[in-house]
Amino acid sequence: MTDTDDPTRTPELELRGIGKEFRSRSGSTHALSDIKLSIDRREFVSVIGRSGCGKTTLLRVIAGLTGPTSGEVVIGGRSLWRGKKVDSEVAGRFGVVFQDANLFPWYTVLDNIALPLTLRGTDRARRHARAAELAELVGLGGFERSYPRELSGGMRQRVAIARALSYQPKVLLMDEPFGALDAMTRERMNLELQRIAQTTEATVVFVTHDITEAVFLSDRVVHLSPRPGRIRQVRGVDIPRPRDRDAQSEPEFQRIVRELRHALDEEG
Amino acid sequence: MGQDRFVKLLPWFSTPVVIVLLVVAWELFIRAFGVSEFVLPSPGTVLVSLVALVQDPETWHHAAITATEAITGFLAAVVLGVATGVALGKSALLERALRPMIIAAQVVPKVALIPLFVIWFGFGLTSKIIMAAMLAFFPIMLNVLLGVRSVDPGQRDVMRSLTASRWNTFRHLEFKSTLPYVFTGMEVGIVFAIIGTIVGEYLGGSEGLGYLVVVSLNQLDGPQLFAVIVLLASLGLLLYFAINGLKRLVIPWHESVYSQNGVT
Ligand SMILES: Nc1ncnc2c1ncn2[C@@H]1O[C@H](COP(=O)(O)OP(=O)(O)OP(=O)(O)O)[C@@H](O)[C@H]1O
Ligand SMILES: [Mg+2]
Numbered sequence: 001m002t003d004t005d006d007p008t009r010t011p012e013l014e015l016r017g018i019g020k021e022f023r024s025r026s027g028s029t030h031a032l033s034d035i036k037l038s039i040d041r042r043e044f045v046s047v048i049g050r051s052g053c054g055k056t057t058l059l060r061v062i063a064g065l066t067g068p069t070s071g072e073v074v075i076g077g078r079s080l081w082r083g084k085k086v087d088s089e090v091a092g093r094f095g096v097v098f099q100d101a102n103l104f105p106w107y108t109v110l111d112n113i114a115l116p117l118t119l120r121g122t123d124r125a126r127r128h129a130r131a132a133e134l135a136e137l138v139g140l141g142g143f144e145r146s147y148p149r150e151l152s153g154g155m156r157q158r159v160a161i162a163r164a165l166s167y168q169p170k171v172l173l174m175d176e177p178f179g180a181l182d183a184m185t186r187e188r189m190n191l192e193l194q195r196i197a198q199t200t201e202a203t204v205v206f207v208t209h210d211i212t213e214a215v216f217l218s219d220r221v222v223h224l225s226p227r228p229g230r231i232r233q234v235r236g237v238d239i240p241r242p243r244d245r246d247a248q249s250e251p252e253f254q255r256i257v258r259e260l261r262h263a264l265d266e267e268g
Numbered sequence: 269m270g271q272d273r274f275v276k277l278l279p280w281f282s283t284p285v286v287i288v289l290l291v292v293a294w295e296l297f298i299r300a301f302g303v304s305e306f307v308l309p310s311p312g313t314v315l316v317s318l319v320a321l322v323q324d325p326e327t328w329h330h331a332a333i334t335a336t337e338a339i340t341g342f343l344a345a346v347v348l349g350v351a352t353g354v355a356l357g358k359s360a361l362l363e364r365a366l367r368p369m370i371i372a373a374q375v376v377p378k379v380a381l382i383p384l385f386v387i388w389f390g391f392g393l394t395s396k397i398i399m400a401a402m403l404a405f406f407p408i409m410l411n412v413l414l415g416v417r418s419v420d421p422g423q424r425d426v427m428r429s430l431t432a433s434r435w436n437t438f439r440h441l442e443f444k445s446t447l448p449y450v451f452t453g454m455e456v457g458i459v460f461a462i463i464g465t466i467v468g469e470y471l472g473g474s475e476g477l478g479y480l481v482v483v484s485l486n487q488l489d490g491p492q493l494f495a496v497i498v499l500l501a502s503l504g505l506l507l508y509f510a511i512n513g514l515k516r517l518v519i520p521w522h523e524s525v526y527s528q529n530g531v532t
Contacts, residue, residue, distance in 0.1 A: 102422040
């Protein structure tokens with residue numbers, strides 16, 4: 001059933017030769033080509049690569065928002081697509097944080113965070129309690145009753161993160177979630193995300209531009225090269241957890257960062 | 269904060285000032301050029317006429333007729349406009365098939381049809397209601413159509429990633445996202461409904477403020493003509509602000525409401 005060496009191990013997420021081509025009137029873009037990747041339960045995998053190399057496309061294919069042109073996405077041993085439709089039971093395990101916050105301007109911060117719970121029929125008191133907890137967690141305590149338009153870009157992004165966490169998804173898919181944050185907040189959110197991933201035992205696929213961030217958070221870093229998006233290399237990060245700020249000054253950490261940076265630079 | 273409050277309250281001070289200035293200019297203009305009472309009556313005589321009109325129960329009967337026609341026509345336009353707008357917005361095929369007809373119907377000067385309606389439905393309320401509905405229908409329908417088409421793809425992705433049902437997607441996303449467009453359509457629509465009603469009353473019938481305008485004209489009663497126009501303007505403002513108030517109540521989160529409150 002699995003393509004790993006150990007037959008007892010079922011990977012949480014498997015990409016079996018994913019290819020994606022966008023066709024339009026102006027021609028076709030080969031965004032992804034033959035992506036093979038197997039991600040274990042509770043594993044944290046980052047995807048790095050230059051702008052336009054297909055990171056978002058890969059994440060959307062995994063989330064079932066875009067159908068792959070070829071290949072198969074398998075979650076917990078089940079195929080994500082059933083014919084032309086997404087198996088909603090499989091896709092229901094995902095929590096997605098998009099590159100844009102995509103908040104609903106008609107809902108307050110609290111109701112935005114609670115949206116996934118609302119859809120699942122959780123009662124008002126319970127979902128608001130949970131949302132308030134998460135607002136606190138992402139540093140938005142005191143803004144629960146604000147509307148998105150009253151927030152800064154970084155604050156909106158944090159609401160989107162809280163929203164994705166609200167129903168404790170088994171698999172977190174995050175597309176440059178901290179891109180709009182300042183360095184300080186970003187560092188804090190990185191620590192927080194590490195803690196959340198460990199306590200909720202979530203599997204995480206994390207897209208970022210930032211090599212240091214990728215190495216800090218990940219068990220493995222996937223380097224995607226552009227046109228078409230292919231896996232250039234997969235680099236394991238063997239640094240014990242929990243990692244703190246000081247982990248970044250360790251020689252092993254810096255060696256991995258340097259190695260990845262060189263590989264990215266070589267693309268020119 | 270003090271600045272915000274000032275900006276918020278500004279119209280309440282500036283509007284009376286502007287009105288007073290206009291009235292003064294009007295009075296001065298008449299005195300300077302000796303304009304005849306029929307062409308442009310003085311503010312004083314208009315006020316006298318207005319007071320007389322307001323005290324006459326007959327006037328209120330006419331006003332009620334005009335309001336009934338405009339509101340009924342407008343409500344019909346809202347129901348039909350929203351239904352058609354949603355249908356056309358949801359079905360690209362239907363929209364494409366009907367587009368030439370819609371454009372044609374929009375371009376036709378609809379007030380030209382009033383004599384037809386009078387022939388078909390008589391001089392009573394019906395022909396005016398239909399006229400009001402017809403004029404109000406297009407801005408509402410077109411705005412709703414635009415609204416349905418304008419649902420943000422990113423927000424759709426959020427609902428899809430949450431495997432939301434169709435009903436939930438409608439309730440939490442499509443409906444809320446289209447509401448501001450419905451209100452924009454209604455704000456334009458109510459004005460059009462009033463125009464339709466008044467033009468309808470000009471052309472046929474024996475009731476309504478539009479009819480009163482025609483009567484005043486035939487009697488060569490300039491001050492009363494002006495006074496009726498003031499009443500019509502007041503009715504228009506009243507209905508417009510009713511819609512506007514409803515909008516503030518229903519979509520307080522929206523940009524247009526937000527900036528209207530001066531908190532920019
Ligand atoms: N809907 C689409 N239609 C056509 N082409 C697309 C579409 N989405 C993405 N592409 C193309 O696919 C390629 C990969 O885009 P993608 O958004 O995945 O890049 P990315 O790695 O996320 O970039 P960034 O880091 O800037 O976010 C680009 O060349 C882009 O033009
Ligand atoms: Mg991207």
